[in-house]
């Protein structure tokens with residue numbers, strides 16, 4: 001609804017790279033990048049007008065505010081948003097966001113809009129590749145509904161024979177891993193090429209070389225590798241600070257806060273669809289019961305001797321436990337809420353608020369970010 005009427009008026013388009021206090025750092029599109037847009041915008045972008053200084057080969061960055069009109073209609077601006085910028089002040093590097101295009105996707109942890117893919121990084125050794133942990137991360141990544149690319153780092157530590165074994169094994173899981181070595185610059189260019197023109201979020205457990213990889217892909221990102229200071233800096237920023245880094249050949253990359261055991265807030269009935277092995281089976285046949293959980297049910301097409309079937313059962317149990325726990329929580333919580341409201345006891349409120357958020361929505365972090373915006377207005 002917004003795209004069309006902007007088409008003829010020569011607006012500036014850009015992508016929000018970071019939110020700093022109540023400013024948004026916006027990377028403007030270069031003219032020749034116009035054809036990359038696919039957010040319901042039918043034709044390439046209009047040329048930049050008025051033109052930014054042409055001295056730099058990089059797309060211009062502007063620190064922008066959000067137009068009052070957007071605040072009035074409650075339109076939030078997220079990192080990753082495609083926006084229209086008005087009144088550029090090239091000398092001062094400032095501008096104002098006047099429109100936010102509809103989002104293609106919205107991730108809540110980290111809170112980024114329009115992410116195209118998740119780059120899941122694991123190491124083949126040091127730390128050892130743990131199938132169960134890998135499964136957990138893969139499920140978490142699959143649950144976003146985005147493309148998942150699996151990258152196995154530190155390939156310098158194993159033989160080609162061992163690589164082939166891992167490859168075959170993961171092929172049976174439905175994945176085709178890309179073996180890389182940041183230390184020996186193996187396949188780094190391949191990753192860079194595959195990330196061009198896309199917004200990618202990098203994820204994976206601690207110590208696998210994510211910071212090293214980001215530094216190799218983006219020489220000026222300056223993440224300190226394997227240093228306490230670097231880890232602390234990342235830790236400190238995990239809740240609120242989200243930033244997209246520009247890759248030299250195009251594309252944007254975001255780091256995720258390091259976590260070793262991502263939460264799987266997945267409904268039991270959703271779980272099978274996150275396993276490529278189960279998806280393949282369900283694509284050609286159906287279970288007898290449409291609500292089959294693929295355990296003991298008769299005429300189940302998913303149950304079988306595929307390697308990760310046991311993972312499926314374990315994660316299913318976890319999902320069922322979680323659901324039961326949530327259901328149990330639901331009732332007492334609402335009583336407490338009513339009581340608190342009736343008496344107007346403010347001292348209970350903060351606790352209640354955070355609980356309510358946790359139960360109602362997975363978008364806790366997004367909400368935190370939105371509250372941050374509200375605070376600052």
Ligand SMILES: Nc1nc2c(ncn2[C@@H]2O[C@H](COP(=O)(O)OP(=O)(O)OP(=O)(O)O)[C@@H](O)[C@H]2O)c(=O)[nH]1
Nearest residue numbers: 154181182183206207208209210211212225226258
């Ligand atoms: N052998 C080998 N070691 C590597 C490679 N890439 C990174 N490392 C080492 O692995 C260690 C961890 O690397 P980091 O980049 O800090 O890992 P990380 O995933 O960012 O870790 P967190 O910050 O804890 O999330 C460092 O000592 C790196 O030097 C590689 O390709 N081969």
Ligand SMILES: [Zn+2]
Nearest residue numbers: 287292294300
């Ligand atoms: Zn079944």
